[in-house]
Amino acid sequence: MHKLTKDIAPLPFFGSAIISLGLIIAACLAPDLSARWFQKANDWIIRELGWYYLLAVGGFVVFLLFLAISPLGKVKLGPDESSPDYSLGTWIAMLFSGGMGIGIVFYGVAEPIMHFSNPPDAVAGSPEAARDAMAITFFHWGVHAWAIYAVVGLALAYFGFRRGAPLTIRSAFRPLLGDRVNGPIGDMIDIFAVVGTLAGLATSLGLGVAQLNATGTYLMGIPQTIGVQLVLIAIVTVLATLTVATGLDNGIRRLSEFILILSFVLMGLILVLGPTQFLLQAFVENIGLYIDSFVSRTFHIYAYEPTDWVGAWTLFYWGWWMSWSPFVGLFIARISRGRTIRQFLLGVLFAPAGFTAIWFTIFGDLAIWLDTHEAAGAIARTVSENMPIALFAVFEYLPASDVLAWIAGLLVAIYFITASDAGALVIAMITSRGGEEEPALWLRVFWALVCGGVAGCLLLAGGLDAVQTAAVIAAAPLSIVMLFMCIGVWKGLSDEVALTASAALPSTPLAVSEGALWRRRLGAIISHPHKSQVESYLASTVAQALEAVRVELAKRGHAADVEQAETGVALRVDLGDTTTGFTYAVQPVSQPIPPFALTDSARSEGGRNRYYRAEVFLAQGSRGYDIYGFSKEEVIADVVAHYERFLHFVALRS
Known part of the structure; x- marks a missing residue:
């Protein structure tokens, strides 16, 4: 049952x-x-x-x-x-x-x-x-x-x-x-x-x-x-x-x-x-x-x-x-x-x-x-x-x-x-x-x-x-x-037009891989993971990164929560009744495997033609990029960058 x-x-x-x-x-x-x-x-x-x-x-x-x-x-x-x-x-x-x-x-x-x-x-x-x-x-x-x-x-x-x-x-x-x-x-x-x-x-x-x-x-x-x-x-x-x-x-x-x-x-x-x-x-x-x-x-x-x-x-x-x-x-x-x-x-x-x-x-x-x-x-x-x-x-x-x-x-x-x-x-x-x-x-x-x-x-x-x-x-x-x-x-x-016009939210990730991390990041970019792989990444690396940000915000008197569900993991920061609050969520999103990639191992995996991305979502929706393979520090950097720009956007609106 x-x-x-x-x-x-x-x-x-x-x-x-x-x-x-x-x-x-x-x-x-x-x-x-x-x-x-x-x-x-x-x-x-x-x-x-x-x-x-x-x-x-x-x-x-x-x-x-x-x-x-x-x-x-x-x-x-x-x-x-x-x-x-x-x-x-x-x-x-x-x-x-x-x-x-x-x-x-x-x-x-x-x-x-x-x-x-x-x-x-x-x-x-x-x-x-x-x-x-x-x-x-x-x-x-x-x-x-x-x-x-x-x-x-x-x-x-x-x-x-x-x-x-x-x-x-x-x-x-x-x-x-x-x-x-x-x-x-x-x-x-x-x-x-x-x-x-x-x-x-x-x-x-x-x-x-x-x-x-x-x-x-x-x-x-x-x-x-x-x-x-x-x-x-x-x-x-x-x-x-x-x-x-x-x-x-x-x-x-x-x-x-x-x-x-x-x-x-x-x-x-x-x-x-x-x-x-x-x-x-x-x-x-x-x-x-x-x-x-x-x-x-x-x-x-x-x-x-x-x-x-x-x-x-x-x-x-x-x-x-x-x-x-x-x-x-x-x-x-x-x-x-x-x-x-x-x-x-x-x-x-x-x-x-x-x-x-x-x-x-x-x-x-x-x-x-x-x-x-x-x-x-x-x-x-x-x-x-x-x-x-x-x-x-x-x-x-x-x-x-x-x-x-x-x-x-x-x-x-x-x-x-x-x-x-x-x-x-x-x-x-x-x-x-x-x-x-x-x-x-x-x-x-x-x-x-x-x-x-x-x-x-x-x-x-x-x-x-x-x-x-x-x-x-x-x-x-x-x-x-x-x-x-x-x-x-x-x-x-x-809301989306207002955010775009203010240039408050980026359309590309701000975290940059350095040193040996670029090899791992490159491997993640050209891979086509299963849903279970992305969910495992969210439950470990991303959840740990968001929890670290939550703890740091709590030390500075900002109420925040980290939520984990089947649809992904999210950090939510309450900024009071005057705003909708800040949300940084990462969700598994299904995408077709590009035709040029179907010649690799994906074609041999039971005819699989879709893969999953670890996609970033703010309160206004998807930001359109995949962070699968980011390290914990890179995820934290991305969250902080988005949070900084969100506060700037709130200041402009007020």
């Missing part, structure tokens, strides 16, 4: 598990009652908080675009000399597969054709309705959606990799709450994040299983029933459990690259088999329509012409994206170490949004074109009666429809698996002790099974509608968390 509990953060794990399992039990024992409560809560949120949802998402977009173009965009999500863990292509593929892969397959035809046949502002079936349909679809799946993800992703990547905090949602609140994030308040923040993630993930899995069921119906005549969908969820959950056990690099990464390629293959076939010239022209016009309506739709709540449409579509999407933001945000943070804030934001906001623009043009405009020509309205009627088979209703009018259907089915299945196992990995990170980047295997497997269980039970409690309302409900508390995240990021970056 002790071996299991040492891997988890007790309150976030047990609190989230109890709420999740309680939801599963309630949905199974009283599905009708659960469905009614979900619907009542959803109706209240849309009626009373719809304006707030639109205003919040608009604020996220403005805040992130400002950061991207400002000088703050140059700040790295990690030490100054760090480089990205993944290539640009792999990074974008993983962004997209973790973000909304299932959704675009489900809604690729359904949403444009539904807005075309039942538009909020135009005459149904008219050219104006076609233009509005695509502009609305681009708006729902474009920059605004990814801005919601980017808020959480940026906060976690900045505080996790720049400041050395654990990769948990609570870490973004440290500038606002201080050490209180390590207590019950931080635990509650993480519980909100886990429950919200489960609701958002259940929405995506519900859409995915409906699409898988429709694929089976089209290809093999399998009936579309809740029972069949529960079986499909069970099968995919087992597959997701197997892939989540392989970790991020071996499982999710490879699947992400494969599905991006498969998606382009499917789009290429549709482009060739369909009305190619029309689709290319439509893409150009759609971009213009999207840009033209970007600001007006951001704040369009239909206050002067009340309609249920905005709640059924825009507010549902904003709720879905917000409820899923802890999952996607933490996932994209995990894969974005080493990129600058500008690279991160431009990539997250525009690369996946560009892909979805191409996808919706090819599938959505094709559906509209067919519906006004060969189909003569049949596609719109089919979609209104049975949305999951929208994609196959279009395939019926194209050559090689069976081949296209098999590719689409495979795509949905893999998107389903990657969403489930990435979600399980992220929830395991939030509920693990210290926000481990690679949580314990049993923890990943547990959450993979819970994700499948929540999705299945929400289907029992009202089908796809109940799944969707759960996402909107979960977004309410999470939206507040996200607003405070923006404040936390701004405060953290402002």
